Amino acid sequence: MVAADNLQKTQGQTTFDLKAYLKDRQQLCEAALDQAVPMRYPETIYEAMRYSLMAGGKRLRPILTIATCEMTGGTIEMAMPTACAMEMVHTMSLIHDDLPAMDNDDYRRGKLTNHKVYGEDIAILAGDGLLAYAFEYIVEHTKDVPAERVLKVISRLGRAVGAAGLVGGQVVDLESEGKTDTSLETLNFIHNHKTAALLEACVVCGGILAGVSEDDLQRLSRYSQNIGLAFQIIDDILDITSTQEQLGKTAGKDLASQKVTYPSLWGIEESRNKANQLVADACQELEPFGEKAQPLMVIAHYITQRDR
Known part of the structure; x- marks a missing residue:
């Protein structure tokens, strides 16, 4: 099923069926991930890697990679290895984030961590295994893409994960725990690195694989930075307003650990307004791509409307 199959005619207008699109792409990603990490010896480590990798989730990150690659002239086949790698890296970050030395969480996606x-x-080793394998998987399985583009993808992903990205954001997040005077600037730094950096890599790498221009890469970068921050604002709101059953993980963790969040600075209503503005700004960046940008635009709005 291709994206065009998810367009429906309503009162003379074309609307995008996000539910069908996400379901289709999610199924593709699930099958690819299942095939990417088969069971082998030593079974313990592969079982642990698969336990978290195949635990469900929205698969938003690989879907963003695929959607961007298609929007910019590429194919699902070109994008899938990188899409799988993004989910491997994301899963690694969740495994490590849940550890007692970090957030000390007992549940993730409704299952024990x-x-x-x-x-x-x-x-720890399962996370390490997924992180290392993500880069190997891109190199070994990406087909019909010039080598220099694959190299750029690896560079982008490495930066997103390391001290200039996710790791750096996590460090500042840990250092800010219990500090009620954490500034908005510091909060933005944490989430631009801890959350938005990997989302940005997903989107930008989809464009790199398809060979987009530098100007278009900048547009994709701004789009993804905006949706990344909006995603975190909504996460902060849901931590307050949702139950553990709804979230699939422990609710109220931010308050319990005395973390400064966007709602603690702005309140819930203003936080929602800020998230909606970020999504509007993100969608504006996609206007030059025309109708092909519809999946990414609708996904941006989905981020602020989700309930988990």
């Missing part, structure tokens, strides 16, 4: 099932030692 990795370290609760396999122990802290295996959980």
Whole structure:
């Protein structure tokens, strides 16, 4: 099924069926991930890697990679290895984030966290295994893409994960725990690196694979930075307004750990307004891509309307 199959005619206008699109792309990603990490010896580590990788989730990050690649002239086949790698890296970040030394969470996606099932030692190694394999998987399985583009993808992903991205954001987040005077500037730094950096890599790498211009890469970068920050604002709101059953993870963690969040600075209503403005700004960046941008535009709005 291609994206065009998800367009429906309503009162003479073309509307995008996001539910059908996400379901289709999610199924493609699930099948690809299942095939990417088969069971082998030593079984313990592959079982632990698969436990978290195949635990469900929206698969938003790989879907963003695929949608961007298609929007900019590429194909699902070109994008899928990088899309899978993005989900491997994201899963690694969740496994490590849940560890007692980090956020100390017992549940993720409605299941016991990795370290609760396999122990802290295996959980750390499962995350390490997924991170290393993500880069190998891109190199070994990307087809019909010039080598220089693959190299750029690897560079972008490495930056997004390391001290200039996710790791750096996590460090400042840990240092800010219990500090009620954390500034908006620091909060933005944390989430631009901890959350938005990987989302940006997903989108930008989709464009790199398709060979877009530098100007278009800048547009994709601004789009993804905006949706990344909007995503985190909504996450902060849901931590306050949702139950553990709705979230699939422990609710109220931010308040319990005395973290400064967007709602604690702005309130819930203003936080929603800010998120909606970020999504509007993100969609504006996609206007030059015309109708092909519809999936990414609708996904941007979905971010502010989700309930988990």
